[in-house]
Amino acid sequence: MSCRCDKFHCRAPVAIAAGLALLPRAPGLFPDWRSGLLAAVGREPALDEWRARESGDLGLMLVEMGAYVLDVSSFYDQLVANESYIATARLGGARRRHVGLLGYRARPAIGSSVWLAAQADGTRVVTLPAGTAIRSGEFQGNPPQVFELGEDAAVEPRVNLMEVNRVAATLLPSPLSSLTARSGSVRLRPGDVAVLETGGSLLATRIAGTGLLQLRTRDPITQISFAAALTPPAGATYAGTRLLKPGLTAGVWKLEPGTGEPAVSTGAELSLDTRLALHVGDVVVVSDGAALAARRVTAVTETQYTLLAPQESSMTDSNNKVTKMLSPPVKVGVTRLTLDSALPLTSTAAQWVVHHGMVEAATLAPPLKDTLAQGDAIAVPALIDPPRVERTGLLLEDVHGEGVLTTGTLDALTHSATAAGAPPWGRELWAPVQLFGNVALATRGESVQGELLGAGDASQAWQTFRLKKKPLTYLPAPNAAGRKSTLVVHVGGVQWREVESFYGAATDAMVYTVQHDDKGQAELRFGGGARLPTGAPVVADYRFGAGAAVPPADSVKQVTRPVAGLRKIHNVLPAFGGSDAEGPAELGARGPRSALLLGRAISLVDIETAAAQQPGVRAARAQWRWDEQGLRPAVVVSYIGDAQLAPTIQAALRALAEDDAPISALSSPPQSARLDVDIEVDSRYVPADVIAAVGHALFAAVTLPGTGGLLRPERLGPDGVVFQSVLVRAVMDVPGVTGLRALDFDGTPFIETGRQPAAGAYLDFAAGGVWIDGKRIG
Structure with a gap:
């Protein structure tokens, strides 16, 4: 090429800093491109004679057309570049597709569980069939929720409700x-x-x-x-x-x-x-x-x-003779x-x-004693006749409505109950205490039976169907994923099997996949294995309803359909274990972390990561501790969440680890803590705004993993230490703060390197409060 204009001069690559929420790939908009092209005209010798300025000039028209093309191209270049990364993707479903490349399946909404106590009328054992539905009341602005029994439950009237004697x-x-x-x-x-x-x-x-x-x-x-x-x-x-x-x-x-x-x-x-x-x-x-x-x-x-x-005496006779006597x-x-x-x-x-x-x-x-503690004798005088069905679950409720679930046995001969020593109760119950012997587990989700999704068409390689109700209920399960679906699909009267992907599926395998969009809609896809037979009805049985909102105690007690012989349902403990589906923002944070596991948990970091991903867990910490019963080192996972989650978390972790791995999960009790901060504010700033900014730095609400204020339990975790230097730096980094007059922790000057809670506990500043210049923030 002989013309200089035919030579391409490569510009330096765009330097993009790490951690940006938006990649600045677009060099400019239409006005910028137009101005740039016109400015470049004067640098080209071949265009020295061009003097056109009218809008109808062909040269100007070409410049503006070029600016338009460059504007559109740079816009889509930036859009495509941003949608190519998890952290910057914004379009619907983009992050879900990205984490799918890592083999990570976004967690759907998980249904919560609740332990219920049933009471029967009369003298005969009453059976509550599987699927018996119990509805909660409205709570905290949430509509009522439906819970169902997963299996038949026998209600023995002999152990409906019994008072526990006070313990000496x-x-x-x-x-x-x-x-x-x-x-x-x-x-x-x-x-x-x-x-x-x-x-x-x-x-x-x-x-x-x-x-x-x-x-x-x-x-x-x-x-x-x-x-x-x-x-x-x-x-x-x-x-x-x-x-x-x-x-x-x-x-x-x-x-x-x-x-x-x-x-x-x-x-x-x-x-x-x-x-x-x-x-x-x-x-x-x-x-x-x-x-x-x-x-x-x-x-x-x-x-x-x-x-x-001894006494000496003398006697004088008539002759004046003196006789001495010694007694x-x-x-x-x-x-x-x-x-x-x-x-x-x-x-x-x-x-x-x-x-x-x-x-x-x-x-x-x-x-x-005014209280009943774990390990105390449980005397039940009203237990006269032995129950006719085995009872292994016991619910205890005190005078203030606080409850404890434990496993144990009932002995009519000694009129007593024996409770297991583990897991720890975490509280003492105030007398008088009531014992409920008919305990059953119900899980959230309302059943849909025989929903016709459509008909098969063997001429189509792929077919998709959508469930009419959402969200599809998933329940906690002792497997690597930590959940199981309630969906059962029959095609022409034959049950087909759900798989995570069609990879490796045989051409005659009767399998399907379930995918969820960002709105919680479940879509069933067929075709990766066997095709659907022509005309075969596709029928789904499933349950719908899930989420993080769980009803409090004494809420789940309304039986939707009367059951003969059932007197009432008593709800001692709040529901537990529910979680919302992972949204795009959560996928961006948790998806990459899944690469730490790759389906197996080997190190303490792996186990800690897996525990933190379980529904209902706010934070977790895994440590090696000595197992006194097994006489060996064991992995103890302390987590912040409902104590009723411990069996589910432990089962999920065991499914990820070796079969004989010694793993146990314990709920961390809260330890009330209070922080008082006295700051000096720059006279140029509004004091109320500076106080609010310091409060945000210390106790902002948690929205995603790794976010929130420095003193939030999700940031500190179980056994978390509050370091004085980190705390001071967080306060002094707030614009408008010029000094720190006082810093008190639980009423005493915070002069140590750090303070930590009792072993296994976590610091709960929501209970004691974070006070800045006398104003409570948290």
Whole structure:
């Protein structure tokens, strides 16, 4: 080529920074291209003679046409470039297609679950068939939801509802200022000396008073108050405690011992002023009028003390003869005690009084606990006849409506229930507590039976059908995906099977796929295996309804169709486990993370990622811990979410890991936390706006994984540490903040490197609040 205009000069590639929400691929719009072309005319020698300025000039028309073409081309170039990446794609379904290349299937909406307690009328066992529907009420602006039983449930009227006896306390409190006893057994009055014998220790005190307690018990109970609080040994129990009182008293030898006679009190030895029939092991109390000391006798001997010293007398007879007579000393035998330890009394021994002859002062009645804790005995007096069907699930509800689900057994012989020791309850229940024995699991989703989707046409290689109701219900399941579909499809009366993709499907395989769009519509596609037979009806049975909104406790209790013999449904616990379908924004965040798993969980990071993707989980952390039962290291996944999710999460993780991998899931309890921040604001800024900006940096709502304020549980996670330096930097980076006057954590200055919750817990600033210049943000 000889003309310079035929040469192409490559421009430098566009430098695009990373992390942009929009790729700046378009160099300009129509005016920019037109101005650029006209400006370039003067740089071309071949166009030096061109002077046209009229709009009808062919040259100008060509310039404007070129600018138009370049404008359209750059627009679509930018659009195509942006839609080629997950982070910048905006068109409907684009992100779903991108993550599909990674083998990631977008999570559909998951239906929640709820544990229900049923009660039956009469004396016969009532069977609730699978599919029995129970509707919730409206809640938090959400319409009622329908839950259905997944399998038949037998309702045994013998265990409808039973009250749990209050549990007696087992350990003595410390310090101990009073005891409770059965009223008819109390033999004490104010001022009496008493001895508390517990755990091998003896504690002496005086009685301050007694009084009848007003309790919700059949037996009258008396409270025995002590003049001074006692400190029982650690681990002392009511069962191993006796309250004693002395019936007799004795004095201590009061005369000065004679030559060769033992001291009245030396260390642990003590001489009385009389003989007593005391024995080794007896309990005595030595008092000096103010102080008391209880001791156990280890040895009893007898010793002699001089009662009257030798006396010399003289007698003069009639002859004035003086006869001197020396009378022997008068001695007396007394009891000498050896005690188990020295006495702490500092007053003169002659003032001491020994209390002995101990008898039972009262029959102790351990106080009834106000709460029922995991591990306490569950006594159920109303359990008279054994249930005719096996009961393994138990629901407990306290007076405030708080509940606990546990597994266990019912024993009519002992009128008691036995609850499993795991998983942990996470709370104590306040008396009175009710036990429900007829427990059944219901899952969200309303059934649609026999919906005709269309007919097969063997002349078509591909056929698609849409379900009339949405969203299609998926339920949690112990598999790698963590979910299962409720959809069942029959073609010409023969059930076909759902597969994730047609890859590897045989030409005669009766399979189909299900795809969801961004609006939650489910589309069934046939043709990747066998073609649909011509004229064969395609019929679907499924359930619809799912999402993250779950009804609270005492909401799911309206049976849609009456069942003979069913009295009522009681909803103790809130529903759990639901989640919304992943939207485009969530796909952009979670899709790439799926590359960490590739269908298997091997490392702690893999397990943590898989747990965080489970429905209802806000955050998760996996750690190696020692398994005391299995005597081996185990992976413990702590997660922030409903405790009822633990079995589902554990099953899903086991499906991703090795079959024998030791994995357990535990719900992290919240630990209330409060943060107070006092900032200095630049005078040029509006203080309210700066405070709001600091609050946003610290406690903004979470919208996507990795977003939200610094102190949100989703950011901190279980066992999450709040570092002081990170917190200070987040505050100081807010425009308008010039200084930090004070920073308090839970009421104390935050001067440490960091603060963390108790093991396995997470810091809940929503409970305590985030306060900025005295204004609560969270």
